Amino acid sequence: MQDLSAIKKAVKRARTALIVSHIDPDGDSIGSMIALFIILSRLGLKVSLYSQDGVPRIYNFLPDVSEVKNKVPPREHFDLLFAVDSSDIKRLGDKIVIKQIAKTIINIDHHLDNTNYGDINYVQRCSSTAEIIYKLAKFLKVPIDRSIAQNLYVALITDTGNYRYENTSAETFSMAAELLRAGVDTHDITTRIYDTKSITSIRIQAAALGDLETTSDRKCAFATVTLDMMERFHAKGEDLVGLVDQIRSIDGVEVAILFRQEGDKVKVNFRSKDRINVSEIAKGFGGGGHVRAAGAIIAGDLSSAKNKVVSEVEKYLKASKYLV
Ligand SMILES: [Mn+2]
Incomplete structure (x- = not known):
């Protein structure tokens, strides 16, 4: 079921959403979740972000990164739960029971071995979850501003090894071009990601x-x-x-x-x-x-x-x- 309109419908009906990254999160998981947070917030939803293992230090410069929490408020219930970049429900961690904290689970991923554990599953072969979030932003008619672009850019380069892996496609570069037009400073970001080590x-x-x-x-x-x-x-x-x-x-x-x-x-x-x-x-x-x-x-x-x-x-x- 490769249909963004199912996601659009669910988003239109919802007021609250929780976005969950996978455990041991990478740049794609973190960047995609924050970009989606900004997109859904623009549409008027109240959005929370959850990453069981927090955020690796290297991504601390991302816009709105402070929204990512490693705890979910107790007894909180959400209309939607977005799982991003997680092929399996177990990858979301063992501290939350996703079916209990949200009405509808939306699973967005690019791993082809995804187990389709959502109520809505959008699993597509492409370089990164970021490519799907980018498509979704366009479909929902949310303009890509600089803070969305920076998050998506980091997600894109980390999953393609800075455009070295074979998952890099012409679409990847088109998307990168638009992110640069939206204000991404590629030198600054690649220095932070690839040339900054403890x-x-x-x-x-x-x-x-x-x-x-x-x-x-x-x-x-x-x-x-x-x-x-x-x-x-x-x-x-x-x-x-x-x-x-x-x-x-x-x-x-x-x-x-x-x-x-x-x-x-x-x-x-x-x-x-x-x-x-x-x-x-x-x-x-x-x-x-x-x-x-x-x-x-x-x-x-x-x-x-x-x-x-x-x-x-x-x-x-x-x-x-x-x-x-
Ligand atoms: Mn990924």
Whole structure:
């Protein structure tokens, strides 16, 4: 059901809305949710924003970012709940029961493995959720002002790797052009997103890369971040952003993996270069994502998670389960 008019109808009837990002939010999730907040506010709705894991520091400069809360007022009930950029209901976190706090769930996403958990589902193949929010703004006839544009721009560049990934299309560039016309300063934003790192981030990533492991054929390379390392460097999850992409950039590496210990679980981040569909591998471990970027959370200790995952990746590499 790919129909923006269903969303328009629901918006017209509603007075209140809650927008929810996914856990461990990225730029697309945060930028899209704030842009949607501004759009719906312009239409007269009273809108709240919820992100269970808050907002990574790097996005603190975004217009209206202070509207994003990591708590929902108790007993509050909303006409609409928008889930943005979340392929699965579980990605919205375990602290809210979405069907209890809103009448109508609207699921807006660009992950093709989306489980269609909404009452209205708008799932479309495109670079980012931002592209869909941009379309929705046009459909609702809300002009793209500078604050909407800045939020959408950050969402767009973070999900396309600053227009490097193959999800970048002609539409992506048309949209970017219009966002620039609306007042986005691309140099300022890309400097904030790509050229601003904490010293903690550099140090913990150096430590993880220093102990980088590979399979014997070197087609798979993987790094590990333990709880002990996180404590030693006083690091947060966001200090690890970009690490797995660096590993993928190694010549000859097809699959890059980051293993991160979290309590009694292990968070696994996958990247692939050309030929392996890592979302399929992640799904085998209860996770999901995109063809070249995916993730999963595995219960148990680090070494058994690593063994299981790396041997599964080796199977894929050996079986030539390659993409075309
Ligand atoms: Mn996204």
